[in-house]
Amino acid sequence: MSLVTPVEVVPADRLGRVHFVGIGGAGMSGIARIMLGRGIPVSGSDAKDSDLLADLRELGATTYVGHAAEHVGDASTVVVSTAIRETNPELAAARERGLLVLHRAAALASLMDGRRSVAVAGTHGKTTTTSMLTVALQHAGADPSYCIGGQLVTTGLGAADGSGDLFVAEADESDGSFLMFAPKAAIVTNIEADHLDNYADFAMVKETFARFVERIQPGGLLVVCADDPVARATGEEGTRRGLTVRTYGEAEDADYRTEGFTPRGLGSTFTVGERTLELSVPGRHNALNATAAYATAVELGVSADAVADGLAGFTGARRRLEPKGEVGGVKVFDSYAHHPTELAADLRATRDYVGELGGGRIVAVFQPHLFSRTKFFAAEFGAALGLADEVIVMDVFPAREDPIPGVTGELVAKAVPHGRVTYEADGNAVAGRVAAIAAPGDVIITMGAGDVTMLGPKILGLLGT
Known part of the structure; x- marks a missing residue:
């Protein structure tokens, strides 16, 4: 990935029908929702179906699961994020036909104009x-x-x-x-x-x-x-x-x-x-x-x-130390933290909360996000995770990146300053490992920008058995 080049704002009323490549993402779906609210015809595709796609369909969008050149249809404008590669068939079709291709931020700027x-x-x-x-x-x-x-x-x-x-x-x-x-x-x-x-x-x-x-x-x-x-x-x-x-x-x-x-x-x-x-x-x-x-x-x-x-009255944003539930005196939270400073801030906040409760352990389950970030900040991640009492480190969530040789979650685990840390490369085994060590009074936090967010319900389910 590289830095995008800023472009002049295109007024929203000149976009015509807009097709989103990767419409199911948080940012892309939000822009599509606003366009639909303003009467702009919208279509889009994503790798898999989701609740966000279902919501957009109810609002009038045409959505597709999977990517194919014909999905672009009669669109005048195609919106992409940085994660969309030039080889994507819909982006390639848009380029070949000379359609207006906008980065999602440029599309959002059109709506802000x-x-x-x-x-x-x-x-x-x-x-x-x-x-x-x-x-x-x-x-x-x-x-x-x-x-x-x-x-x-x-x-x-x-x-x-x-x-x-x-x-x-x-x-x-x-x-x-x-x-x-x-x-x-x-x-x-x-x-x-x-x-x-x-x-x-x-x-x-x-x-x-x-x-x-x-x-x-x-x-x-x-x-x-x-x-x-x-x-x-x-x-x-x-x-x-x-x-x-x-x-x-x-x-x-x-x-x-x-x-x-x-x-x-x-x-x-x-x-x-x-x-x-x-x-x-x-x-x-x-x-x-x-x-x-x-x-x-x-x-x-x-x-x-x-x-x-x-x-x-603000009750939070999803995945920002979001409470997921409590079973048997064990509370589970989910955090989007994926930078060392963010991990440290959330763990300090959790320590304040645990202190209010009268004590208890913090069990941090961390999934590093991106090979490059793991490579650059492994030591800092480890230091931040040292604020937890027990740590389980998963393997790297690659997102848009290809693997970097030698870069795994183990680099982070080895940098945690205390010995109460486990590196678990098998994502399917993590929920069971966490449930096995949890005790009443513990606070479990799943942390990271990847699919670690799926673990909270699984952990709660295992705690209830």
Whole structure:
């Protein structure tokens, strides 16, 4: 995979019938849903059927299981993600026929055009912060359009076309496609080294985020985390460009300062300025995400009282420390964490929760995502997993990548600093291994961006036998 090249926005009313290659993905299905809501005819294909495809069919989309050139039909525009290879028969047919081919971010930019758009960027926390901001705006009556790289627990949706003038979108830096956007406002939660299969080094990551800030419309709003030195630096550059820049975080000089963080079961309380905020999701990192959402909404002119109430009612996004169930005193959670910083944040939040319960072990089940990320961060993954009491490491979920010789989940297992770790290469054996070691009071977390998410129900089923 490599960085995509930004293109000019094509107005949505000029797209004609749109065909999605890989329409069942979280991001692609969300864009398709919004297009259908606006009356744009949509078709699409995916490797397998799913609930998301079924939902799109009910909304009027024509969907196919499997890829074939004839599925493109009479489409005028074909939308692809970076994961779609040039050899895909539908993409090849679109190229041969000279159809308009758009990256999914360019298609999303078409839908954002003409709205007061807010793009949420950062190495970590994008999905949760976008979700929090969306829910807060909904509660305030703003009815925003939104497109999130995950699903809200409350609605099960990751995208919708609202009646208001605001459009909130998660901005993905992994392939540089967030440079397709020209938002009126933006959030940068943090900037760390990641996706080094695309970026030559961290310097290139920082440079690309700087280019993202340059894409904010003149006179626009930029909200950055004061606790992250690189994000703070992008804010300083935004100030030089004449943007309205607001900082948030625990730093003493933050414009919206997060203070007094106190865990409360699966939630927390903290203050921002004179206001006490309550959350129903755990972790200091989520308090910071909520502060970013609060600051942005208030700066956009939304009632602070309504935003605070909306955040209090936020129950999470799917796979963000999502409770899956409890059997015999053993609780199971699922986490999308796939970067060392994310693992550490979720495990610290879980430790706070376990402490509230009076103690117990944390059992982390981790599936590394991508061979390249495993190669670059094996030591850091191991260090983060050391925060758990028991660790089971699965083999690498390859996603879009081909194997790298010598790179397996065992590299991560060997880097865990304590001896209570097992490397289990057989994915079918993991649920049984976890159930065998679980004891009342334990909290089990399945972690990773791959199919590790399927394990939670299996573990709960085994615990109940």
